[in-house]
Every structure is written in structure tokens, then in C-alpha cells.
Amino acid sequence: MTRSVSGPSRTLPQYGALAAVLLANWLLFPDFFSIRLQDGRLFGSLIDVLNRGAPVALLAIGMTMVIATRGVDLSVGAVMAISGAVAATLTQAGWGLAPVLAASLAAGLLCGLWNGLLVAVLRIQPIVATLILMVAGRGIAQLVTEGQIVTFTSPGLAFIGSGSFLTVPMPVVITAILLGVTALLVRMTALGLMIEAVGVNRLSSAGAGVNTPVVLIAVYVWCGLCAAVAGLVVAADIRGADANNAGLWLELDAILAVVVGGTSLLGGRFGLLLSVVGALTIQAMNTGILLSGFKPEFNLIVKAGVLMVVLLLQSPTLTLFLPRPANPRPVRAPAKPESPSPSAGA
């Protein structure tokens, strides 16, 4: 499954940026790569980057496919708040873990369905369509929590945020699983091709028989699901739901992660793993700035500077100077002579 977006020269900036940020962190903070095992769980700055980066990475997985269809989902932060609010409120009301998780994920799916219908059926511009839920979603979350910060003490739910599986923190495990499932879903089926086709040219795709409304609805639903998972992880971590602040502005970090990962906002080719790499790059930068002891005022400026370098490295004008990939497979010669009729047996 070599996609042009993941070809060696095209992915260099993404992995290079992550490596450079990690290297800088190591120079500033020699203990950066040290990892220790304590109480059956891994600890260390690197683990911290993975763990703290999980929510944005989760959002970025869903956002990648939305952006690949030439859309954007501004509501993911608000959907996180909704799913967290649902989980916390129902847990406090005495529901078991399984129904809580189901209800919370269903809330995310429903939000995604709403966005998808607005974009695919009513043909509202994605940025406007998802703005509705971005604004309304936080209100919905506040209605669910009745304006309170709802806390809970369910060890089962808290495990999702702070537990570990085979020494790896649960948020990291969950992110890896969701990444794997999503990748299988789009790359082992024809969904990936259709998402890219719709993103590049919706009219042509529809003319070729691609069911464009269904493809669009599917990506927004999946994006809603990813946001709900992220919301669960955050709520489980702090053992409570803060409808005002959970996931606040994270939609912007998620979009940034996708862009840093090299998926164009103009739609088309996408790389799920690269978006996660983008999310981790951003998180590594945050962690590094924190560790370095820079004044907090500098944080945003340093972050902006580094991101600009990454984006410049991806600009088509600059990529002209980078080494080109070797020519892919040439057109194969026929194994045996065949009928000259083009309509014979495709």
C-alpha cells in the first residue's frame, strides 16, 4: 500500500520534524529519552509525549479523513465535551461501564451524523456546517452536566484515562488501536480511494458512480466517533467532565496535526499515520517548551516558528529541490497476446 503521500521523499519532512523536535528536547533535557518502569507502568518524558498527545492524535485520525474529502470538522472539541459529559453524568447516576461507554460513543456518532447530513445532503460548506455544532455542542454538554463540573469515582472508567495495558498507558493503547482499525477500514476496503476521489473532484467522482453522500456522511460519523473516544479519554483521566473546558480549542490542534502530517486542506491524498506523527510533533514541542523553562509567553511563538518550518518543507515550491522518488513500476508487458477488442473481459 504505497501511497504517494507516504513515499520516501514526501514523508521526510513529517518524520524529520518529529525527529528534530525530539532531538532538541534531548539536547535541552538529557533525560528526555530515559524511560523507567514503576508499578507496572512506563514513565518518562517520551511516554508523557505519547500519553498527552493521545487526545489530539485521536481527533487527528478522524479529522484526516474529513480533510481528505476537502472538508473540515470544527466541532470535534465540542463533541469531546459532550461525550465526556455523557460519560461522567451517567457514571454518577450509577450506570455500568459498558452502557456508559456505548452511550458516550453513540453521542459522538450522532454528532458526526448531524455534521455529515448538513454537508452531504444539505450541501452546506463544511466549515459553516460544523461551526453550528462547535457552538451548540458546548451548550449541549452543559445541559447534560446541568452546568456543573461532574466528577466520578468509577475505577473502570478511570482506567481508560490513567490505567495501563502491558505497561503502556491506556490512552496510547487506545490511540494505537483506533489508528489500526481506521487504517484497516479505509485501506483494506475501497473506502480510502473513494474518500480521496471525492476530495479531489466531487463531480467527477459522482459521475463515475461513487456514492458521494454516503462517503461524506461516513467520514463525518467516523470523525465524531474519534472525538467521542478522545472525550472519554480526557474525562477518564481527570475523573470528571468540565463542559466548558474539555477539548477547548483542540479542533485547531487536530487540524494543525493533519496539516503538519502532510494532508492538504484541498483534499485528496491522506496519511493517517502521518497525522498521528503530526499530533505527536506538536505535543513533543509543547513538552519541550515546558521542560526548557522558557517563559510561557514564548511558547506560542516558538511553536509557530517550528510549525512554519515544517510547513515550508512541505510546500510544493520547496519540494522541487528535494530528491525525487525512483520511477514506480513501469507498465507491464502482457503475459500472453490477447484479443484486440478493448471490451473483451475486463
Add this chain to the structure above:
Amino acid sequence: MTDPTPTASPPLLAIRGLSKAFLGVQALDGVDFTVRHGEIHALLGENGAGKSTLIKTLTGVYQRDAGTVTLEGRAIAPRGVEEAQRLHIGTVYQEVNLLPNLSVAENLFLGRQPMRFGLVDRGAMRRRARAVLMPYGLSLDVTAPLGRFSVATQQIVAIARAVDMSAKVLILDEPTASLDTQEVAVLFKVMRTLRSRGIGIVFVTHFLDQVYALCDRITVLRNGRLVGERRTAELPRLDLVAMMLGRELEAAAHRIALPADDAEEDARPPLVRFRGYGKARSVEPFDLDIRPGEVVGLAGLLGSGRTETARLVFGMDRADRGEAAVDGRAVRLRGPRDAIQLGFGFCPEDRKKEGIVGALSVRENIILALQARQGWLRPLPRRRQEEIADRFIRLLDIRTPHAEQPIQFLSGGNQQKALLARWLATEPRLLILDEPTRGIDVGAHAEIIRLIERLCADGMALLVVSSELEEIVAYSRRVVVLRDRRHVAELRGGEVAVDRIVAAIASEPAVAGEPRP
């Protein structure tokens, strides 16, 4: 038809030797064009004739390379539509270029509102707006937003604005394209009134019936050159069509006679059958049968409903009347997906916008329709995709370095072949081709025509739209001729010849002088 009295004074508008090139392509080449006081002058030509370049150069949207423009004997060189308007040349486009959210009155006086004490005098504006619209027979609420009215009304408001701003020359660029019969009649009345007031009207249209109903003179352009200027009364339709298409009619009748078994062939059941199929404001209801192993050509001038017919057949546009049947069974074509399930394929006229998926590879473009028909849950294995792509790249001789090349980097002809491959991979029963040879080089052109003939011999049914009449005649068993959004003739067998097609395009409508329905 009232002819203006010839006078010694200079004509209203005289364009002499106008030239304009874009990146070395000569869009206008030494064109002369004259508009006299009080005449309606049709400016006609097919695609790429240079009509819109002429208008845009005249109104200063483009700067001319050579030539002179004089208005009542005075040389002018406007540098924009606004300046052209000040120089008494008003332009109204098909898509009205006014502001739909502002009121009618505001639109009429935008940029020149009556003022009092430094403020817009709304009362005066309303009164003057009503007065301006009165002669057009429009009495409407001038404070209502313009967008609330029909396109026809908006157009008349645009005309009224241009005339009120002292236009002497009024350019109407396809004003009737989206109007219905009644609205066209109203517009024509307005145009005749303005003519009687001495205004010179340049009328760009694709509807020949309207030209003969209204215009005093006709100027025809072709490939950026002037073909000629004639009085409408002295120019038979047949000659006009020949001028537009650029054909010597005597030389056109050459074709190998088909076997005389047409009657017998026609007895075979058709693959697809349309009865009373049509769509309001797109194409009038038509009947159409297509049999396996048969190429049916759709011929007509630009805007005659050729493309619209093709799009209805594929379900790209949805018909609002009539019935469709495949293999004798009634079907509904609600969209391309329905058509593809029935075994149809469609190569659209605008390859770039509606055909190719530019950033995806040649391989992905070729397998897209097949994959879409199979559904997303049954992906074609990569190996299979490569086999299909390679086979068609060889078979159709698609010039690409490799199957992974993004299709947008291929030449037009190779993109077209890749689109054909996309449909051939689905083994279609009916292939609809809209202008399959437009904008592609000579070599690919011949290959595509050979391919059409071969597919037909293999038993596929084809419906082909083309402006190239020789081409249509070469491969079609039957030719449906369209004029003014209506199927006006069906030629078969020995009748399929360029002169017959031209004659059908030029044929008089049943009721002469009536505007197009």
C-alpha cells in the same frame, strides 16, 4: 424588419481590424463589426468563434492588440465595464451582474444615487426608479430585493439601468438562455421598443429562431475571424448555418452508402428506449431508441440541447417527464449510479471538471467506476487494478510514464483515453460520449474515432455528441439533429450526410417568427 435609413453620418459603433491574442492563440483576428442606430444586430458563432472575446475587448475587460473602435465617429478605448458604460456602451450578461440582496431601486441607481444634504434621498430614488421602469411595462415594488424577482425581470432591470445611464449601444449576452417563452416575449418587446428609440443592440444568442424573429442584421464569426455581415432578410437559414459551421455544402455529401437493411435492423428490440423524455428549461421531450451495435450521433449547434440530452440519458440531470426503458423494462434514472448499474457509461464534455479525478493516478482513474459499481466493501486487489490499468494503457495506447502518474499531468487526448478506459473496464452496454474529440491532438483524435467504430462492431451501443459533423457522419448509423433544445430530425442510413444535417439544423420551425418555446 425595419431597416435604418442610410445616412452619411458615421455608424453608431464601428470596430475595424480588431485583434486579440492570448498566449499566442489568436482569439480575434482583424475583425470588423458595425452597429447602426436603431438596429438589433445578432452576433453569432460556434464555440471559440470569438464572440465573448469581441464583447470583452469592446467593453475594456481585455485590452486589444490592434484595431480601432469608434462610437459615432469618435475613437474610444475603455479600460473597464464602468468606463465603457460612461462611453455609452452598456452590457447585460446572461447571469445578471447586479446585486440580488439590494432593492430594485438601489440596483438601478447604484453608484449614482440621488443625494440630498449629503445623504441618499430614498424618496427621490424610489420615484425615479418607478419612472425609469415604467416604459418597460414593469410596475413592481422597487424597494423589494432584486433577487426576489425572476431572471427575466432582473434582466430588464439591468437593461433599464444601462439605458438610463445613457447607453447608445446595448450588448445583450445570451439574455434568453434561461428564460421561458413568455419571458422571452416580454424581453423581445423591450428590445423592439429600445430599437425604435435609436439604440443599437448587439444580441448574442444560440437560438436561430430568435435571430430570425428579431434581428435586422447578422454578423458571423468563426475561429476568431469575421465570416461576414448580412441582412437577416437576405440570408436564408441554410446559408447562415453554413457560415457558422464553415462548410461548403456541395462538397459535403460523401459517404459510403450503408447496406439497405435499415428497415430490417430497426425491427430489433432497442437496448434503451426513451419516450417523451425531457426536462423543463433543458431539453424538450424527445423519443430515442438505441440498439446494440449502433452509433447514434447527436448533432446541432452549440446550446441546441445535445449535451443536455446526453446528460439526461445518463441521469447526470434528472428528467422531469417521460419514460425510460432498458431491454423493454421500465427504469428510473435518478443519478449516474442508476445508469452505471444498467450498464451505461458517460464521458462528459468538460473532462477536467466532470471527468478526471486530477490528483489521482491513471490506475485509480481507470478502475474508479468499476470499483464504485462493486461497492466499497469489495475492493479490487491492487494486483488486479494494475492488470486492468496496464491492459488499457496498452490497448488504448495511453501515453503515460507509468500507471501511477497523476492523470492531471497527461495530455487532453490521453486523459480522454483514460476516461474511455474507465468505462470500458466496466464492460458497458451503452457508452455516451460528449464531444469525445474536443481539444485533443490529431493523432489521438483519429485513434478515438477508430475506437468508436471498433466498439460498435463489438456490439456496444453508443450515443455520441459532436460538433464535428464529418466525424458524426463517419461513424453514426443514425443522427438525431437538435435545434433550440428540441429534437427536430432523425436521419438514418443513406440520409446521414453533412448537408442533410445542416439542412435540418437550418429548417424553419413550424410557426415562423415565434420565439423559441
